[in-house]
Amino acid sequence: MYVQIDPLEAWERLRASRSDRPGRASSGARAKTYSTALEQAQQMFRAAEVVGPQTRPLLVFYGLSQAGRAIAAAAVDLKGEDWNLISHGIHASGYHRDFADIEIRTDPAGTAGSFVRLSQLLQSPLWGNDTVVRLEEIWDTLPANLQYPLSGRARLTPLYAATTSIDDTDFHPLLTVDVGDIPDRVVDDGGRAALDEFLKSYPGTTGYEDFARRRVGAEEGPNYRRHNPDAGWLSMHWQMPSETGTEEQRLERLDTMTRNYASHCYFFPAVADLPRELHPLMAWWAVLYALSMLARYQPAQWANHINVDGSRHAVPIEKILERAMEHLPVLIADTIKEVATWP
Incomplete structure (x- = not known):
């Protein structure tokens, strides 16, 4: 992006x-x-x-x-x-x-x-x-x-984490973030196994709970959205600690998982x-x-x-x-x- x-x-x-x-x-x-x-x-x-x-x-x-x-x-x-x-x-x-x-x-x-x-x-x-x-x-x-x-x-390129996708609902148990610039090879595969293997190189994404799926069902694959011919977006979820989950706390959690780059949040790969x-x-x-x-x-x-x-x-x-x-x-x-x- x-x-x-x-x-x-x-x-x-x-x-x-x-x-x-x-x-x-x-x-x-x-x-x-x-x-x-x-x-x-x-x-x-x-x-x-x-x-x-x-x-x-x-x-x-x-x-x-x-x-x-x-x-x-x-x-x-x-x-x-x-x-x-x-x-x-x-x-x-x-x-x-x-x-x-x-x-x-x-x-x-x-x-x-x-x-x-x-x-x-x-x-x-x-x-x-x-x-x-x-x-x-x-x-x-x-x-x-x-x-x-x-x-x-x-x-292995940076993954953009859209802070604007974090809604203002207080005390929500999940941190939900739209993650962008997922490469074509992962999007085309369409399965969780390919996504999990790819994310092993991104320490900040460790422990993600789930993602938006194409249809209802635990076996359904990620619901990627294209934003250019070579990459896609995916809405991903992380569990918040118990008794937390205000908008501010979710933003703080994202800040600990990502690195800042010119006021934007990214998941960077470990080389x-x-x-x-x-x-x-x-x-x-x-x-x-x-x-x-x-x-x-x-x-x-x-x-x-x-x-x-x-x-x-x-x-x-x-x-x-x-x-x-x-x-x-x-x-x-x-x-x-x-x-x-x-x-």
């Missing part, structure tokens, strides 16, 4: 926060880092707007990296010197492989790299050096890439059998890191990938870099608010 994004409003929020700095960025070295890092991030994003895909990933990634330092400076859970980010904490290799199969690894938990510190802060998984996650797997977790696959392989899904900001971080390293250290290969006359990946790459400049300011502002809230 396409999400409308307003990056200008997000940059206004971020600039306004520099005179009323949030969380632990209120004074001292953290305050200076917060303001300077955000200024650098905004200037890099502005510079990225006027260059092409040859150099854009470098500017966008390092803009995000500097914004990460502002996030860490504001974070109330990072104490002592833990907020001072050092090194990348993430690695990419296998650039001789197909673009979709570039390999991404991380430093282990507890180390000082930016990706590690921010992932632990945001309860986003790490996978170390022994597990390989392919670029395509993380690429597919970004809502911005829903219409831009890198290959013809079966995808490579990791225990939970990546935080959206860290998914963007991993993808942009891989693109920036490819552009910086393998410029000839990068030129081949972005050649619209010869590469099937050229347009998806162009689109993700465009969407990065739109989506990331909103995610950065929302993440600062998330980490700077005092308990």
